[in-house]
Amino acid sequence: MSTITKILIANRGEIACRIIRTARIMGIATVAVYSDADASALHVEMADEAVLIGPAQASESYLKVDAILDAARRTEADAIHPGYGFLSENPDFVERVEKAGLIFIGPSAKAIRAMGLKDAAKALMEKAKVPVVPGYHGEAQELVVLAGKANEIGFPVLIKARAGGGGKGMRKVERQEDFPAALSSARREAKASFGDDRVLVEKYVATPRHIEIQVFGDSHGNVVHLFERDCSAQRRHQKVIEEAPAPEMPEDMRTVMGAAAVKAARAINYCGAGTVEFIVDASDGLCADKFWFMEMNTRLQVEHPVTELITGLDLVEWQIRVAAGEQLPLKQNALSIDGHAVEARIYAEDAGKGFLPAVGRLAHLAFPGGDIRVDAGVRTGDEITPFYDPMIAKLIAHGRTRAEALSKLAGALGRTEIAGTVTNTAFLARLCRDADFAAGRLDTGLIDRNIDSLTAVEAAPDHIIALAVLAASGMVRNGAEGSDPVAAIGPFEIWGSPRRQVALTSGDAEQGFEIERVGAQDWRIGGDGLEAGGVDLTMVRADGCDWQFSTAGVTRRCRVLCAQDAVTVFHEGLTHGFLRPSGARGAEQLGGGDQVVSAMPGIIKQVLVEPGQAVASGDPMVIMEAMKMEMTLNAPRDGVVSEVLVSEGAQVTDGAILVALEAQAKAA
CATH class of the missing domain: 3.30.470.20 (ATP-grasp fold, B domain)
Known part of the structure; x- marks a missing residue:
């Protein structure tokens, strides 16, 4: 038997923390590896030692075998745990680990290879008398072959990437005419996720x-x-x-x-x-x-x-x-x-x-x-x-x-x-x-x-909106003394009741509100979207995030978090978030109905339109990949493409304008 005294964890996040906890109980030291983006991550803090292995992109850090092995050598680790994802099912990595004289905490490279390609694995299982789903697991990858096999199997069918898992490179196809587009999409995603665009076709089980x-x-x-x-x-x-x-x-x-x-x-x-x-x-x-x-x-x-x-x-x-x-x-x-x-x-x-x-x-x-x-x-x-x-x-x-x-x-x-x-x-x-x-x-x-x-998106009820407006106004003093309602009273004005104008954004709509103090503990909140006459609210307690208030004779408790650009109310299992205008991106920045924008940083996989092309609302315009998922961005309305501002392979930031439509003619 070998002795394991120090484990390097070739992973990040939740699974790295999970492994560290068990290793600690067993008296085994741990080494974390991290990218630039994870310099202050929890798994780095928890481990006994930590080594920077590269930039934020996984391909330059968590998938960099040389950097991981070098970290193990420098920290004198004697074993590597891959967690899941990243290099956990990479047989070449297993061989490199073992060649370096380290213990790989996982199966052999041979076993990983045997199960790494779904078609080969199914052939092996058939030989071992394990029941296998009917389908085509052959080498031929031409569209005409795969489409023909799908017809033989009978629709609906599943197109599945031969390598990897997690639903990447998988498409359900209901009709013969949809097969070519689904195959193209599955191959793109499989290639991006696993470096292998080969697929197999299987019978889709209805239930x-x-x-x-x-x-x-x-x-x-x-x-x-x-x-x-x-x-x-x-x-x-x-x-x-x-x-x-x-x-x-x-x-x-x-x-x-x-x-x-x-x-x-x-x-x-x-x-x-x-x-x-x-x-x-x-x-x-x-x-x-x-x-x-x-x-x-x-x-x-x-x-x-x-x-x-x-x-x-x-x-x-x-x-x-x-x-x-x-x-x-x-x-x-x-x-x-x-x-x-x-x-x-x-x-x-x-x-x-x-x-x-x-x-x-x-x-x-x-x-x-x-x-x-x-x-x-x-x-x-x-x-x-x-x-x-x-x-x-x-x-x-x-x-x-x-x-x-x-x-x-x-x-x-x-x-x-x-x-x-x-x-x-x-x-x-x-x-x-x-x-x-x-x-x-x-x-x-x-x-x-x-x-x-x-x-279904549950709109915040009026009493929650009113409470968020009160929190955003700054008119309630919050602190340990909040158990005394009078101590929670905010501003005092000699001439008239204190009033504030407050703007909040919920979803895509910015709304304006007016709040007025009408008593020692009482407030009236009116404005866009609230019931006629506004909401009368009595503040009972504001102690940190724990707030207690009363509306229409009903006293409620909830949790309220106030930040510089947002107010969040946690109530009855729901989270209601409100942005202050300074922290929200306006509709004109999002492009309204004239532009297609990126909702997050990602890579452009395919541009499906060109300038001068007429499009209908909902037509696919750009396919991008973000957070390991392929997504299609569609036309926001009927119109004509005026500009295409990205090309395939480009890396874009959150909010980047990708495609612009010609402006709509204004009614006379």
């Missing part, structure tokens, strides 16, 4: 469940499974909420799937943590003869905490022990399921705008306490940049039953406070409470079917 089995192997020939996880709650093939065990899973199916996963791992002499992913036909409930191998992820998964909570195990500890040459700590008959666990991924993204990724500095970040597990790689003051995945944290709840775990998770999401960027917390809480999801009637299309209700 699919995504159920995966956690497997673990050691160098002594032992392989076990740690039961299943259900990852069917997806949008754009990205997992949103994961849980273990799978709802309504029959025991015979659990046994058969577990055995199939172990068989898959044994077929490649697997050592370490891995996940065998299956697609399940749930049209008639879960049946032991209706599941098929999709792929194997040869690394730790983002959703591994739900497995840890139902088994009581630390999978990172298992990884380290197995990498050091130890046998698996437990045999299959010693493993069991305790209760139910559910995980939600909190992202900086706007669910109401097609889950558009967001950036921003986290002006305020507070997670719920109690028995909710929080795996995060950021804290207040950190910045969500365009260079990496926009995940902020994972919340994981455990309960005796699925209903209890979901209730805990929904409550925890409602108590999570994040200001400085838009997040998907409200969407996640709604999903937890969705009738079909709560009842276990789920498949990978559930979110798309209910997308309108799950992503």
